[in-house]
Amino acid sequence: MAPNSDDFLKRLLATFKVEAGEHVSAVSSNLVALEQSSGEEQVGLIETIFREAHSLKGAARAVNQAEIETICQSLESVFSSLKRKEINLSPALFDLLHRAVDALGKLPLSIGTQTTAPEKAAVAQLAQDLERAAKGTLPLSKGEGLKKTEEESLAVPSPETLPLHTERGLQADTVRVSTAKLDSLLLQAEELLSAKLTMRQRAAELREIKSSIGGWEKQWTQIHPDLRTIQQSLERNGNGHGHGRPNPQLTHVVEFLEWSRSFVKSLGNNLESVTKSAEQDQRTMGSMVDNLLDDVKKACMLPFASLLGIFPKLIRDLSRDQGKEVEWLAMGGEVEVDRRVLEELKDPLIHLVRNCIDHGIKKPEERNRKKKTPRGTVTLAVLRKSEGRPCAD
Numbered sequence: 468m469a470p471n472s473d474d475f476l477k478r479l480l481a482t483f484k485v486e487a488g489e490h491v492s493a494v495s496s497n498l499v500a501l502e503q504s505s506g507e508e509q510v511g512l513i514e515t516i517f518r519e520a521h522s523l524k525g526a527a528r529a530v531n532q533a534e535i536e537t538i539c540q541s542l543e544s545v546f547s548s549l550k551r552k553e554i555n556l557s558p559a560l561f562d563l564l565h566r567a568v569d570a571l572g573k574l575p576l577s578i579g580t581q582t583t584a585p586e587k588a589a590v591a592q593l594a595q596d597l598e599r600a601a602k603g604t605l606p607l608s609k610g611e612g613l614k615k616t617e618e619e620s621l622a623v624p625s626p627e628t629l630p631l632h633t634e635r636g637l638q639a640d641t642v643r644v645s646t647a648k649l650d651s652l653l654l655q656a657e658e659l660l661s662a663k664l665t666m667r668q669r670a671a672e673l674r675e676i677k678s679s680i681g682g683w684e685k686q687w688t689q690i691h692p693d694l695r696t697i698q699q700s701l702e703r704n705g706n707g708h709g710h711g712r713p714n715p716q717l718t719h720v721v722e723f724l725e726w727s728r729s730f731v732k733s734l735g736n737n738l739e740s741v742t743k744s745a746e747q748d749q750r751t752m753g754s755m756v757d758n759l760l761d762d763v764k765k766a767c768m769l770p771f772a773s774l775l776g777i778f779p780k781l782i783r784d785l786s787r788d789q790g791k792e793v794e795w796l797a798m799g800g801e802v803e804v805d806r807r808v809l810e811e812l813k814d815p816l817i818h819l820v821r822n823c824i825d826h827g828i829k830k831p832e833e834r835n836r837k838k839k840t841p842r843g844t845v846t847l848a849v850l851r852k853s854e855g856r857p858c859a860d
Contacts, residue, residue: 517550538570657760660760667753765803782820794842795845799850
């Protein structure tokens with residue numbers, strides 16, 4: 468394959484990774500919502516998950532990602548059966564579906580490397596389990612017949628390693644731009660600040676020169692009467708009224724001084740015009756640079772919701788492992804934060820949420836003894852002026 472084709476394929480796979488991450492994030496969040504919903508709300512969520520799986524399958528097929536395509540095809544079968552009401556939702560089915568989403572969450576991260584035999588076997592086993600579930604026959608246990616090595620090969624990546632993905636509902640009227648390009652634009656916009664400061668300095672220097680000419684004009688005003696007296700004396704001598712002949716050198720000096728006055732006055736007028744234009748350009752340039760820098764900084768912002776998407780699945784898994792009932796509430800997801808700051812916040816927030824479940828929420832029987840509801844709540848509030856932090860109840 469030609470070098471240009473290799474570069475194109477790399478760019479295509481990089482784009483697919485981003486798109487796959489968005490689809491998987493949407494499937495995961497909607498699957499958690501489906502597990503907590505009932506009635507007509509479930510119908511809409513089933514249809515949404517079906518469409519996401521179908522879209523991901525098509526994208527995977529376009530870049531020859533057979534394992535992802537296989538799992539998506541089997542997911543489609545399950546949700547088609549759910550749409551036709553041939554099978555019912557159950558805890559065992561949800562566990563299987565979450566296994567499939569976990570696998571889809573890992574596979575895009577390994578794009579560009581050769582699929583191992585255990586991974587292929589795990590995908591085949593998972594697809595088989597999903598197809599059996601679509602026909603109403605769930606496996607007896609998690610990954611019936613699935614060897615431990617195969618199960619580990621499709622283990623879900625930890626939330627700390629997952630990239631931030633904005634919810635698809637927030638992607639309307641947007642285009643994907645690499646972070647490297649955004650960083651480059653931000654750097655160039657920041658460098659324009661020096662040009663803005665330079666223009667301000669030049670305008671100040673012009674004002675200083677204009678002020679110097681103003682000082683010259685004051686001095687000229689003071690000596691002008693003396694120069695006028697000399698001119699009159701020269702004129703009298705030239706008309707024969709004086710006792711001596713006019714001095715030609717002195718006449719030339721007086722004429723030069725008069726010409727200099729006119730020249731400096733004209734220069735001052737031109738300088739005033741140039742100074743006004745420079746000040747106007749400086750204000751325009753300053754405003755443009757400030758607006759550009761502000762817009763580029765905004766382009767580097769992400770809504771906090773792009774980070775919150777990893778928590779429903781994380782909390783579901785942690786609470787099930789510990790035998791606890793936990794409800795997740797998130798507020799302020801629309802607040803925008805610099806993506807670099809958001810990335811740094813991810814690990815600390817995951818640690819805090821883990822601690823909330825590990826130490827802040829007790830098991831249902833213990834909560835009942837303390838006359839609390841069986842289900843505890845973890846709330847994360849993101850505020851612009853005051854601190855938003857996870858809390859447990």
